[in-house]
Amino acid sequence: xxxxxxxxxxxxxxLIGKTLNTNAQWLAKRLTVLGLNVRRITVAGDDxxxxxxxxxxxxxxxxxxxxxxxxLGPTFDDKTLEGIRxxxxxxxxxxxxxxxxxxxxxxxxxxxxxxxxxxxxxARVKMAKLPxxxxxxxxxxxxxxxxxxxHDGVRVVALPGVPPEMKAIFEESLEPMLKTLAGDVTFFxxxxxxxxxxxxxxxxxxxxxxxDNPYVYIKSHPRGAEKTPHxxxxxxxxxxxxxxxxxxxxxALIQIxxxxxxxxxxxxxxxxxx
Amino acid sequence: xxxxxxxxxxxxxxLIGKTLNTNAQWLAKRLTVLGLNVRRITVAGDDxxxxxxxxxxxxxxxxxxxxxxxxLGPTFDDKTLEGIRxxxxxxxxxxxxxxxxxxxxxxxxxxxxxxxxxxxxxARVKMAKLPxxxxxxxxxxxxxxxxxxxHDGVRVVALPGVPPEMKAIFEESLEPMLKTLAGDVTFFxxxxxxxxxxxxxxxxxxxxxxxDNPYVYIKSHPRGAEKTPHxxxxxxxxxxxxxxxxxxxxxALIQIxxxxxxxxxxxxxxxxxx
Numbered sequence: 001x002x003x004x005x006x007x008x009x010x011x012x013x014x015l016i017g018k019t020l021n022t023n024a025q026w027l028a029k030r031l032t033v034l035g036l037n038v039r040r041i042t043v044a045g046d047d048x049x050x051x052x053x054x055x056x057x058x059x060x061x062x063x064x065x066x067x068x069x070x071x072l073g074p075t076f077d078d079k080t081l082e083g084i085r086x087x088x089x090x091x092x093x094x095x096x097x098x099x100x101x102x103x104x105x106x107x108x109x110x111x112x113x114x115x116x117x118x119x120x121x122x123a124r125v126k127m128a129k130l131p132x133x134x135x136x137x138x139x140x141x142x143x144x145x146x147x148x149x150x151h152d153g154v155r156v157v158a159l160p161g162v163p164p165e166m167k168a169i170f171e172e173s174l175e176p177m178l179k180t181l182a183g184d185v186t187f188f189x190x191x192x193x194x195x196x197x198x199x200x201x202x203x204x205x206x207x208x209x210x211x212d213n214p215y216v217y218i219k220s221h222p223r224g225a226e227k228t229p230h231x232x233x234x235x236x237x238x239x240x241x242x243x244x245x246x247x248x249x250x251x252a253l254i255q256i257x258x259x260x261x262x263x264x265x266x267x268x269x270x271x272x273x274x
Numbered sequence: 275x276x277x278x279x280x281x282x283x284x285x286x287x288x289l290i291g292k293t294l295n296t297n298a299q300w301l302a303k304r305l306t307v308l309g310l311n312v313r314r315i316t317v318a319g320d321d322x323x324x325x326x327x328x329x330x331x332x333x334x335x336x337x338x339x340x341x342x343x344x345x346l347g348p349t350f351d352d353k354t355l356e357g358i359r360x361x362x363x364x365x366x367x368x369x370x371x372x373x374x375x376x377x378x379x380x381x382x383x384x385x386x387x388x389x390x391x392x393x394x395x396x397a398r399v400k401m402a403k404l405p406x407x408x409x410x411x412x413x414x415x416x417x418x419x420x421x422x423x424x425h426d427g428v429r430v431v432a433l434p435g436v437p438p439e440m441k442a443i444f445e446e447s448l449e450p451m452l453k454t455l456a457g458d459v460t461f462f463x464x465x466x467x468x469x470x471x472x473x474x475x476x477x478x479x480x481x482x483x484x485x486d487n488p489y490v491y492i493k494s495h496p497r498g499a500e501k502t503p504h505x506x507x508x509x510x511x512x513x514x515x516x517x518x519x520x521x522x523x524x525x526a527l528i529q530i531x532x533x534x535x536x537x538x539x540x541x542x543x544x545x546x547x548x
Contacts, residue, residue, distance in 0.1 A: 012493060015312040017303025018463075018508065021295055024317070029291025038289040040324070041317035043298070046493070050314070057331070074474040075494050076481045109472075123477035142496075143474070162496050189292075198383075200348040200417070203397035207350045219286060219320070220349050222416075222436050234292065 002037040002238055003064035003181055008054055009043045010070035010080050011161055023069045023166055030170065034178050035185030035238055039063060046071060051083025059087065059154045064181055066154055067174075070161030072144040074123040080158055081147070085131045088151050092129050098136035098145050099128035105143050137173040141165050146173065188245035189236035190253060194220075197265030199231055205259050206233070213252040215239065232270050276311040276512055277338035277455055282328055283317045284344035284354050285435055297343045297440055304444065308452050309459030309512055313337060320345060325357025333361065333428045338455055340428055341448075344435030346418040348397040354432055355421070359405045362425050366403050372410035372419050373402035379417050411447040415439050420447065462519035463510035464527060468494075471539030472503050479533050480507075487526040489513065506544050 007027055013019040021043060028038045042058070044050045051071070058066045071080030085092050102125070106118040127144040130136060137146035137157075142165035148157045157174060159166045194202065199222050206218050216237045224230035235252055239245035257267050281301055287293040295317060302312045316332070318324045325345070332340045345354030359366050376399075380392040401418040404410060411420035411431075416439035422431045431448060433440045468476065473496050480492050490511045498504035509526055513519035531541050 012491065013495065013508065014299075015302055015315065016306040016461075016463075016510065017299045017301070017312075020299045021315075025288075025291045025294045027291070028289055032290040038291075039319070040328075041289065041295075043315035045313070054314075073494075073496070075477040076484070077493055118472075121474060121478070124474045126477075127474075187290075189290075200395060200398045200401075203349040203400075204395070210350070217286065219351055220347075221287065222347075234287065236290065 004039040005031050005036050006058045006063045006066045007041045008068040012045045014043045015045050032187050035182040035187050046077040046079050048079045048082045052086035055084050055087035067157045069159045069166050072160045090132045093132050095128050095130040101145050102128050137169050140168040186242045186245050187238050188249050191270035192233040193268045193270035194231040195266045209256045215248045216252040278313040279305050279310050280332045280337045280340045281315045282342040286319045288317045289319050306461050309456040309461050320351040320353050322353045322356045326360035329358050329361035341431045343433045343440050346434045364406045367406050369404040375419050376402050411443050414442040460516045460519050461512050462523050465544035466507040467542045467544035468505045469540045483530045489522045490526040
């Protein structure tokens with residue numbers, strides 16, 4: 001069984017449509033490529049109750065990891081840790097390791113600006129206040145550290161919402177743990193461009209090929225206008241090693257290509273912009 | 275109280291990071307501008323059980339509307355209606371109005387291609403199978419109709435995942451209902467660019483201004499590199515009419531600008547790319 005992961009994106013800017021949730025997509029892609037299964041993505045606002053409820057619900061579904069993004073900064077609306085604390089029924093406490101990380105940051109910022117020192121105001125110290133027993137995760141490019149805490153067998157990870165910070169902490173601290181979790185599993189995918197056949201005609205063909213290739217997932221995505229039907233068939237699988245994954249996908253690809261051509265459809269490699 | 279809306283985006287392509295969830299952002303923005311409150315966005319895979327669970331959970335939170343996107347097409351992996359049916363404890367039945375809509379579509383497609391007729395295969399008829407008592411919503415640009423059904427005081431709406439189809443059904447059928455729901459409420463927002471001051475210094479200023487302007491929500495978004503701190507302050511509100519909304523935001527904007535400048539920070543209008 002592929003381990004399940006859940007993502008929780010925190011931020012009112014996502015709920016009012018101001019910001020596109022590129023963080024969730026970036027994480028989902030990275031987790032999938034590692035061979036992990038992203039089961040659910042939730043977006044919640046900057047509200048302690050709501051964050052707490054979502055975290056609690058996610059933990060009850062027992063994913064291997066729940067990864068949150070956003071809400072770790074110094075401002076009043078950074079409420080993710082308070083929400084996690086609430087869900088875990090624990091307390092927030094000043095974390096010594098996190099405080100050290102932050103002290104070093106502000107010492108360096110002061111040096112860069114030629115100041116003698118930058119005061120550790122309450123807003124700055126706030127970033128070192130973590131749920132009890134959490135481990136801070138160093139932030140290589142920003143100020144607020146991430147954190148990880150285990151609860152009921154679920155590892156809850158909090159990452160900042162600023163994309164370069166989120167990515168840097170993921171790559172430095174989280175990815176090594178996730179690789180261990182995933183083991184040798186890998187993900188493989190390819191896309192086929194199909195034209196001259198309607199999506200509704202493809203439906204029974206996809207059914208048959210997926211039935212014959214139980215490890216492979218095939219999904220049709222209509223592209224272009226209705227009158228010039230052009231469909232992307234996305235074929236993907238997760239397997240114990242990359243050769244097997246590639247084999248499974250290739251076998252399904254050949255079968256579906258032949259069937260489509262026999263029905264008068266045209267196929268060609270599908271180019272995706274990344 | 276502003277009515278709550280929830281969004282459920284269905285599709286494995288979102289969970290593997292293949293597709294960016296632009297549908298949720300588009301909907302969230304349109305709903306917010308109408309004066310409605312998007313409370314939660316959930317992304318679930320093409321799995322009947324999972325969709326059913328999410329729909330059930332959302333209905334229990336009693337939003338005015340739950341809007342789903344994706345999973346309405348003719349292929350086997352289009353499972354949204356089956357998930358909704360499950361959550362509602364009802365049955366799927368051939369909907370006469372929906373079937374008529376689909377018959378007309380295929381009659382037109384046949385005409386355009388110079389064919390005598392296009393057979394209504396089971397995959398095509400599938401798009402007319404809706405939960406019992408659902409109302410189909412005509413699809414002005416694609417084939418699969420959307421649908422709306424009321425359950426426990428919650429209106430559950432299913433829209434297709436193909437963006438132009440989703441948008442067309444929203445604008446033609448859904449927006450008029452949502453306008454009635456929102457009444458006279460409007461949303462107003464503006465952004466202020468701030469430099470020469472760190473986010474952690476802004477934190478107590480934002481606190482104070484939000485305390486003095488209880489109707490207004492202010493959120494700081496760090497932009498640019500850590501060494502040249504540049505922050506976007508986003509100020510927004512929802513009010514009974516646009517003059518009041520604009521007044522509330524302007525008052526907060528003036529207060530925060532003056533305080534930042536008094537602390538040595540610089541402010542300028544913030545330009546967002548849309």
